Amino acid sequence: MSDVQARTxxxxxxxxxxxxxxxxxxxxRGDLEPFLHEVLAGGxxxxxxxxxxxxxxxxxxxxxxxxxxxxxxxxxxxxxxxADLARALRADVLHTGQRDLPVEVAxxxxxxxxxxxxxxGGGDQAARADADPEVDYFCVGPVLATPTxxxxxxxxxxxxxxxxxxAPGTPWFAIGGVDEALLDEVLAAGAxxxxxxxALTHAPDPRGVAERLRARVVAARAATPAPDGAGDRxxxxxxxxx
Numbered sequence: 001m002s003d004v005q006a007r008t009x010x011x012x013x014x015x016x017x018x019x020x021x022x023x024x025x026x027x028x029r030g031d032l033e034p035f036l037h038e039v040l041a042g043g044x045x046x047x048x049x050x051x052x053x054x055x056x057x058x059x060x061x062x063x064x065x066x067x068x069x070x071x072x073x074x075x076x077x078x079x080x081x082x083a084d085l086a087r088a089l090r091a092d093v094l095h096t097g098q099r100d101l102p103v104e105v106a107x108x109x110x111x112x113x114x115x116x117x118x119x120x121g122g123g124d125q126a127a128r129a130d131a132d133p134e135v136d137y138f139c140v141g142p143v144l145a146t147p148t149x150x151x152x153x154x155x156x157x158x159x160x161x162x163x164x165x166x167a168p169g170t171p172w173f174a175i176g177g178v179d180e181a182l183l184d185e186v187l188a189a190g191a192x193x194x195x196x197x198x199a200l201t202h203a204p205d206p207r208g209v210a211e212r213l214r215a216r217v218v219a220a221r222a223a224t225p226a227p228d229g230a231g232d233r234x235x236x237x238x239x240x241x242x
Contacts, residue, residue: 003113010092010115011136013076015171017045018217019210020195022080022148024051025062033065039200040073042210048078048095050148056085063089078117083109093117093136098125107134119175121152122159130168138168139195142176143186148197149176157189164190183213187220 001009021044026032036047049059049066059082067077067089078093079086083106086094094110095117096103106116115136120126122140129138140163145154160174174191179199186194194217203209 003111006113007115007136010076010113014046014093014115014137017076017171018193018221019044019214020046020048020078020173020193021200021210022048022050022195022197023066023201025049025054025058026201027053032062033069035201035206036066036069037073038207039210040070040075042207043214044073044075044200044210046070046076046078046093048080048093050080059085060088063091067091076115086110086114095119095139103132103134121155122163126159126163126168126172127166130166130170130172135170137171137173139173139175140191141174141195143174144177144182146177146197152176157185160186160189160191180209180212183216187217190224192217192221192224 021039023035026035040047047066047070049063051059054062063079063085070077076092077089078095079089079091080095081097081100083094083101087110091114093115094106096106097119101109103116103118110116116134118129118135118138120129120138120140126138126140129135140155140160142149142152142154143157143160154176163172171193173193173195174186175195178186178194178196183194194213196213199213200206200209
C-alpha cells in the first residue's frame with residue numbers, strides 16, 4: 001500500500017471516529033495496559049499518550065505499548081507534539097498545537113502516510129486548519145478550563161457552536177473538560193466527535209464510561225447528519241494526490 005493509500009484509509013477511519021482519549025502513562029497506578037484494554041473495549045477510537053514527565057526512552061517504550069494495544073482493538077494511535085517520536089513509533093497520527101512545529105514541517109518529518117491533527121481555539125485558528133490540505137483533523141477548545149492545559153483560556157460552547165455553524169470540511173473534535181455531565185451541551189452545540197481526558201483517566205469504571213460516552217455521541221451524530229464533508233474531502237484529496 002502506498003503512503004497516499006495508507007493516509008486515505010486512516011482518514012476514513014478518523015472520519016468515523018467518535019471518541020478520542022488522551023492519557024498519561026498512569027505510572028502511579030501501574031495499570032496502563034489493562035486501562036487501555038478497558039477503554040478501547042468500551043469504544044475509544046483514537047488514543048494518545050500525553051505525559052510530559054516521560055523522558056524519550058520511556059516515551060518510546062510506552063508509546064510502543066499504547067500503539068500495539070490500540071491496534072489490537074482496531075483503534076488509531078496518536079503521538080502528541082513530537083514529530084520525531086511519531087516517526088520512530090510508526091504512529092497513525094501526530095497531533096500538534098499552535099506553538100509546536102508548523103504543519104508543513106511536521107509533514108516533512110513524518111512523511112505523507114501519517115495523519116496530522118491541530119489544536120485550535122476555534123475562530124480563525126479553526127478556519128486555517130480547515131483550509132490546510134495537510135491537516136486531517138483539528139480540535140476546538142478547551143471548552144472548559146482544564147488542569148491539563150493551565151495556560152489555555154476556555155473558549156466555551158460558543159466556539160464549538162461557531163465552528164459547527166461554519167460546516168468545516170475537515171473532521172473536528174471538541175476538547176477540554178468534556179465529561180458525562182458536559183457532553184449533552186457539547187453535542188447540542190454541534191460537535192460530533194469529542195476528546196476526553198479525566199472523564200476516563202479518573203473513572204472508577206473506565207470501560208463503562210467509555211461505552212456511555214460513545215453511545216451518546218453516536219446517537220447525536222445519527223440524529224443530525226454530519227455538517228462536515230470529511231468523506232468527500234478525503235476522497236477529493238486522494239484523487240488530487242494521485
